[in-house]
Amino acid sequence: MAGHSKWANIQHRKGRQDEKRGKIWTKLIKEITVAAKLGGGDLATNPRLRLAIDKAKDSNMPNDNVQRAIQRGTGSLEGVNYEEIRYEGYGINGAAVIVDCMTDNRTRTVAEVRHAFTKYGGNMGTEGSVAFLFQHCGQLLFAPGTNEDQLMGCALDAGANDVITHDDGAIEVLTSVADFSKVQDALRTAGFQAELATITMRPETDISLEGDQAESMQKLLDVLENLDDVQEVFTNASIQ
Structure with a gap:
């Protein structure tokens, strides 16, 4: 089954993530903590935790950091209580954007996400507006x-x-x-x-963006990904 070009976009994204390794570790620690809280500390019975730890290993995170995050999640150590929230919206040329967050302050998070959308050419949507x-x-x-x-x-x-x-x-x-x-x-x-x-x-389908539109969309995605409370950003924009 044939499909559109994928490899360059994935490599480009991985390169950008590597440049922000410190932030990636912070996001992974949050994910490990929440995964352990929701599903326990046993990798054999908690696939979400296993995936988070695999990503931590790929990012060369020290094992001590991983174990402390698990302990905070299971309650062995005290830690921040994070809430998972998803925001949806539109970027350049109507490209769909999903922003998954973990936060201890919902008011702060929604204000920062909305500001990023507004400042960089997008707009927030309602729940379910693009997830389909x-x-x-x-x-x-x-x-x-x-x-x-x-x-x-x-x-x-x-x-x-x-x-x-x-x-x-x-x-x-x-x-x-x-x-x-x-x-x-x-x-x-x-x-x-x-x-x-x-x-x-x-x-399910991509929206191809080139030139100025591609640059503007990449800027919006970068700003969203750099927000402290944002874990993942998904889009149907294919940036050329």
Whole structure:
């Protein structure tokens, strides 16, 4: 199944994240804390915690930081009580944006998110205004040159929902949220290491932006991602 170009956008995004490693660690600590609070500290029974710890390892976070976050989540250590909130809105040329936050102060967070949208050419929407344009799913992305037939067979046998080969040769495996860890484990065992492995809000269709529109949209996304209370930003904008 053919799809649009994916690899360059993913590499560009990863590069930007690497530049902000300190902020990424802060976001991951929040995610680990909340995942442990909601599902307990056992990785075998808490796939959300396992995924957060995998991301922490990929970001070279020290294990002591990870363990303290788990202890704060399970109550062994005192910590801040975070609330999860999602905001939805529109960016440049009507591109959809979802902003997932963790905060100890809802009033502060909504004011900062709304200000970012307003200042950088977007606008806040109501709950559910753009979420229907996205699929909540597991996503694994493999580099161009990966053996497509072997990967597809292994992924589908493990319970993946779809395998998409993009124009640039990147291969994307999509799973249900529940089956993500099972499929990832099966692919790792078979020797396939994903460049990106995450639970995401994946756009059903993309809006292509170029030139000034692309620059303005990237600025809005960067500002949102840099807010202290923002964990993830999802968009259907494909920035060229």
